Amino acid sequence: MRNVYVGGAAVVPFGKHRGESAADLGAQAVGDLLRVTGVAPSQVETGYGGTMYGGSLLAQRVLQRVGVSGPAVFTVENACASGASAIHLAWQAVASGSVGCAIAFGAENLSDFGGGALPLASHDLEIAQGMVMPAAYAMRAQRYLHGWGATSQDLDRVSVKNRANGSRNPRAHFQAEVTLEEVSESRLVADPLRLLHCCPNSDGAAAVLLCSEGFAEDHGLPLVRVAASVVRSGRFSTGYRDMTWPDITARTAARAYQQAGLGPDDLDLVELHDAFSIAELLHAEALGLTTRGKAYVALENGEFDRDGRVAVSPSGGLLSRGHPVGATGVVQVCESYWQLTGQADELQVPGAEVALTHVTGGGIFGVDNGACAVHILTTRDDE
Amino acid sequence: MSIAELDAYSTGTVVTEGNFVTDGPEVRLRVTRCLDCGESWFPALEQCAACGSLRTSSEVTGTTGTVYASTVVRIGLRQFEAPYVLAYLDVDGVRVLAQAVAAEALVAGTEVGLRLGRIGSTTEGALCSYVCIPVERSEQS
């Protein structure tokens, strides 16, 4: 396996894009990516597009619009990890030496479904009993608060921090800060989770270029090395299990740290899958950013702030940025690329050299999540 | 809601009917135990999903369980008529999601009984399945 580099990033700002399909949004992102990198469509040797609701052959419908038609192209579905799975497959293609340049993107338009809950998998045992995604996280939250002595105010703090980060991000769906009072007085969705503990459904797209070292040098692209790219599926069990410990995140992260030869202490920033506020606490612990049961203490002490020990979701996370399902895993890598190349403007984490991105999702009964992906990016030399 | 009222609702379309048996007003879940690795499965499986073994036994659970976690769903799909309470229950080796007959989220550790009850409705009438009810409540009523 050879080293793989991120050679460029482009994002269609997340929010409401009514009247523009996932293919429209994806084509804008990929078109921008080719412009900012100066790479000709003919030099793109393969492409992967992640989407959950964008439909069959989305990757072809996007890439052919910007002049990439003919090479191997794949549309990838892995729920919330669709976009990150597309990056993983593009990484494999470059790492194996079979191609020198690949595009991975994610695109989604959720406005097409109207408001409210998204359509979920049918014939699922728990959905038949009335399960909805906020309820799954609400029960994890109840159990976490019960087990570790945290309070609902600790959940509020996650939203306040990430909304403050997102207020600086022109690509975020929500760009307004919120106060502790506003969060704690927002409408209950599934006790103890309130509306401002939940990420919004958004539309958007994001794209990255992955390439070999030689390709990056030929095109004068800043080098950000993909030190780890790992995807795992959920372990199926219907027995008793600890729902405050996201085993899928822990397993994916452990493999990623091993692949990178880096550990949690090396991280300057993490873009984490905070679909609900409780998720930041659970995943921060499973990623090893803090000891078990202490994420809420680290958060309260400011350790996860943009200028803290390890910045968690400096771009605003899903809570601010929004969650166009298939695009989320890609935008995390875009935001991290800009951080590591010093282009993050008001979001910049000072001196950032190592970033980790994490998505996990897919609500099917019997597993934590259907799929989880972790990427570690760095500007440090390979040692 | 009393048990009598609960039972009065328990007619209508039964959801996931093959997954449990009724024992009077009470419900027992159909589960599988793997004879090789010991894992427990609900709903029942022919092949163990942990080790792949085909050497399994079909059993039914008791009629009581313990709450692992719970919430009140306040925004949900129309057919379930929010607000309603959901709980994860530990029942003889399996963790099961069920609606609860309660006004608030149940505290972890609460002992519950399993019964047939109403979980929602459609234009064609009530939807029924297994539900749980705190044990003290069922004793009082």
Ligand SMILES: [Zn+2]
């Ligand atoms: Zn087995």
